[in-house]
Amino acid sequence: MSVLRELERKYNLHPSIKGQELTDRESLRKVNYPEGNVKQQVSSVVRSCLRNYKCSSYGELRTLLERFNVSIEERTGTIDGRSYAGIVYGAMTDDGYGVGTPFKSSKIGKDVGYRALQKYYERSKAALRENDALGRLRRAVRDAMSPHNTRDEFRRLLKADNIDAIFRINPVRRMFSPAQDSYLNHSCKWSRP
Structure with a gap:
């Protein structure tokens, strides 16, 4: 591991970190692709936004996430007569261009997937109607x-x-x-x- 870390530093490579070893950051900041560990950065931003903001639709959430250099795309359709619905997240540059390879929400967790977001939109609508x-x-x-x-x-x-x-x-x-x-x-x- 020490040789691996030394090579990562020497050649300015993204550090190799497994799954959820890093916890979500409390402070909400833009995703910085060159900084590395993009999946963890995106995960942190998405979860922080879901905790701290009320968005009642996909469009509102997309607008909010773009502010933090995160792209979101709903994918729905039918394959071989079976319906599917999913979410794909990715990193963006400050000028709104996608960078890197987008990944399925399942790579982050069920709490940021399609069904979880549908429930989140409903809770947000209800909270906005209250008081x-x-x-x-x-x-x-x-x-x-x-x-x-x-x-x-x-x-x-x-x-x-x-x-x-x-x-x-x-x-x-x-x-x-x-x-x-x-x-x-x-x-x-x-x-x-």
């Missing part, structure tokens, strides 16, 4: 929204209410919030970054 959480969210966004605010000011105002804002921007630099990605079906436009 008018969705109404409070809508009011906070409405109050923070102003044509005079920059995106940073908008983000800061929401952060004061313990709400993280993630902006989706298309290739022509327009912000959008498709209904499948957001509870707030409105059009946001800011001329200043």
Whole structure:
């Protein structure tokens, strides 16, 4: 093992670590592919997001995970008359391009698989219905929204209410919030970054 570790350091190789020897990191940070052990990094981000955020749909979870350089893809279909449904995770660069080889959720654990995510979406929907959480969210966004605010000011105002804002921007630099990605079906436009 000492020779293996020495070769890994000498040639800047990814360390060889079996399965779940490393525990999930508590702090949530972006996946860094060159750092190595991508499966553990992705696992840590996904589990932390599922613990700390409420996403009621695949689109919302995908948007959140992309913020931490993690791609997610639902795979459903039929083979030989048998239906299947699964999740594939992968690493991304800061500009949104996939890097490395994506892997099935089963390589991480059942708690991040297709069925577990369907249950998570339902629990998130129920939690948002409780105590008018969705109404409070809508009011906070409405109050923070102003044509005079920059995106940073908008983000800061929401952060004061313990709400993280993630902006989706298309290739022509327009912000959008498709209904499948957001509870707030409105059009946001800011001329200043």
